[in-house]
Amino acid sequence: MRSSGSGRNSSGNSGGRGNHRGAGNSRDDRQKRAGKPRPEERRYDVGGSGGGAGAGEGPKKGRGGTARGGAKGGPRQSPKQDPRGGRGAPARSREYDARTEERNRERYANKPEVRTPKTFPGAEQEGERLQKVLARAGMGSRRACEELIDQARVEVNGKIVVEQGLRVDPQKDEIKVDGLTVATQSYLFFALNKPAGVVSTMEDPDGRQCLGDYVTNRETRLFHVGRLDTETEGIILLTNHGELAHRLTHPRYGVKKTYLAAIQGPLPRDLGKRLKDGIPLEDGYARADHFRVVENTGKNYLVEVTLHEGRKHIVRRMLAEAGFPVDKLVRTAFGPIALGDQKSGWLRRLTNTEVGMLMNEVGL
DSSP states (O other): HHHHHHHHHHHHHHHHOOOTTTTOOHHHHHHHHHHHGGGGGGGOOOOOOOOOOOOOOOSSOOOOGGGOSTTOSSSSSOOOOOSSBBBBBOOOHHHHHHHHHHHHHHTTTTTOOOOOOOTTTTTSSOOHHHHHHHHHHTSSOOOHHHHHHTTOOOOTTEEOSSSOEEOOOOOTTEETTTTTOOOOOOOEEEEEETTTOOOOSEEEEETTOOOGGSTTTTTSOOOEEEEOOOOOOOEEEEESSSHHHHHHHHHOOOOOEEEEEEESSOOOTTTTHHHHHHHHEETTEOOOOOEEEEEEEEEEEEEEESSSOOOOTTTHHOOOOOTOOSSEEEEEEEEEEOOOTTTTEEEOOOHHHHHHHHHHHTTT
């Protein structure tokens, strides 16, 4: 019995049905003779092709796709990036790229230059369309400005425009609507309600508050039209239109300014007549164009004086010479531009109508 058992064991070792991992395993011997490594000695490449140490470029590091336990073939590997930006494209030689570039250069070398035509008729003309200039100046939309032209309300250089599409130069041509000059975009016009204590200059070397402090953020340089003394409040105009500013302050054009003065009474009945007839001053007579009492509370009087002169401290000097020193003085109008309810220290841009009225006042 024992001898037969030992005989089965020996036959099992020779027949390969026993421990097949042993040294006498016939399958292992066959794999060795065939040049194949044992399973525990195999190295899997990235592609999972099953090639061993003798396949392709030899064994690669890492485990194959099949060994990772994924789908058949393992997880998808990202393809190699082409140096020219493509994905998986084969590399091209430099000689091929050079021949391609030379062939393209020869193909387009003798072709004439293509010049695109003008996209609309009249594009080569100078100037801007009249309705566009009017719209930019604040006269309304372009369609509304075209209606103004159709209604014969617009004139250029003294001639009424009767057709659409006229081109103008806003810097040179004089454009009017209903007889009032239109201000182009290149000119700025402002009205400031100057508070008391502000110096009527754009820059003050002594560091006092001045008019320039209210327009520091403007791209173009502005200058004031006339002056108000430091303690006088009220409207003062700022612009970059030199000719308009010159005419508004020149005595020849006689632009009127209106003031409200607080004085102490009682007032004689002939005070207005005396001011209109002329008050003698050290630099000549000064005459008021209009005078009236606006308000009276006891001895406190608020009077309105209108005159077209612009001499220094003219209103204060006239009333003081007449026997009524001024306690407070406010300029309420400069020509056709009224102060209204504009608050002290506020700056506002003049409307196109107001600018036209100013220009009409001095013949522009």
